Amino acid sequence: MAAFVMVMGLATTIAALQRGLMSLDTARNLTTASQVMQYEVEMLRIQNWDTVSAYSSTATSLALPAVFSGMPSVASRFSITRTATLVHSGMMEIQFTVSWKNYDGRTLSRSYVTYYAEDGLYDYVSK
């Protein structure tokens, strides 16, 4: 009985530790994903309306920015897509979605959404 309690206690401790470290991994990956999306949204600001209005409404895979593709731990696990929707004449909704695999194999994703108007750009929000 005592051995059983001890084994249960140890197993629970190790499992809790593992979950905690996994959460840390997720948080760090989320930071990286945010930086990738921040880059994309910022670069959107230097595009003109003709370019942005021609973006596809289906999810389009984008190349990771050079600064990230040079990091092996990021390049091998992260990918980014862009979806553009015409909200109404003269305004596009642009969504960037970064997906990545955690070390436990789960695929997670986060998105930034912004609006690009023919006469200006609103700031972006996390989704």
Added chain:
Amino acid sequence: MSPNDRSSAPLRSSRGFTLAEIMIGAAIGVFVIAGLLTSYLLIIRSGYAISNYAEMDQQSRKAIEQFGIDARMASAFVSKTNSSGAVISVTFTVPDNYASTSNEVTYAYDADDEWFYLVPGDGSSLSGQQILARDVTSLAFNRLDSSGAATSSDSTAKVIQCVLTLTRTAVTSVPVTQTGTGTFVMRNKS
């Protein structure tokens, strides 16, 4: 029943442990204690690593946020390069925030002290220096033009990117690194 009756009860056999049993028990005990100690040490090391990650994350976020505030407002900027051509500092001209230094502020990397810092002015004086991040083992300022392509010219640069890598080493813990990046369009720069 008199007390003397106890003496008439049959003697129960009293047995100890054999040497083999004691040795097996001791071996199991040592094994369990060794496992516990190992786990304990690993948990301590993980704790240090987590603490270091949190601190590095905090510092890099704060540094990049501060850098972004000035970069986004900049109407002009000048960079300085080292002998290998890498940009080691950038001086932004921003509206109003640094009136005493002609509205100039410099962000720079001190490779010797491993600091990323800002200083009002063009960087010729360290008066008013603020250290944004410590233990920065590498830092790069990348310049991009209006098409998003890398450029080595300040005049054609429209986007500035800051990439810094921080490293922390603590007792009993392996070194941990964190890379932070921020990319900002200099909206007021032509």
